[in-house]
Amino acid sequence: MSGGMRLEAVTPENVDAVLELSVHPHQRDSVASVVRSLAEAYAYGERAWPRAVFDGEELVGFLMAFLDIEWGDGTVRSGLWRLNIGAAHQGKGYGRFAVEAVRDELRRRGAEELYVSWHQGEHGPGDFYRRLGFRETGELAGDQAVGVLAI
Template identity: 45%
Template sequence: MAELRLEELSASTIVAVNALTLKPGQEQFVAPVSYSVAAAVINPATAWQRVVLDGDEVVGFISANFDPEAHQEEFRSALWRINVDADDQGRGVGRFAVDSLTDEARKRGFDHVNVIYEPGESGPEAFFLRVGFKPVGETDYSETIARIELP
């Protein structure tokens, strides 16, 4: 694995991001990347979207929101989406993306990052727990709200 790096989502990387594959069973837990792109168009001042590259190859995508004025606290500093290509899962790509996100949150003055996910087999919970998120609540739709505290 070459050195991982982040780049802003752009016209030159969006096709590769949309082509990222998932492992069987993961599709039900991840909305299409186009939803994240649409959110960035609607909220350009608060959206943070990056692709993860391994050399010149796009291997992941992460989308977050930083809005200190959001009405709901869990949306003020939130990880919206993380996708790592099926062939690249388990190689540290997701951890690199989350570490980059938490660095950005710190730079912006936040002391935590939230994520909301649907629990279930093949879902993202094990990954989120491994990288440091801890469940702190539940939405009205039985989704888990988890938080990673930033030192």
């Protein structure tokens, strides 16, 4: 890491690079593609918060938060919807930075909790999220475990 980690909006200037971002092949079944995420961001409008993750001038990842979405139990929640760190950039702290950046943004917006869901398969990110302090709620979002972090 160069210490220049930051989030940027997805713009006409960086969208092609963002669309080319690819996770490890064994993770492709665990996280939706950036293409799908950007389509959902368009459909959800202000409820989606897509961002490119940069270190210096290098694109290293993509994230998308969800903002004030009504959950199945009638509560309104915000959290991390997608996290795609490029295959060559994993294990370097970018995922932690991305989660912390979403936490900080949600805190700024007045949220008290950050939710996330994850694929529970062999290569799923459950251990990563638990190391960051998420606790499993016991709920499922489809077939994914749901975790929450107090912010």
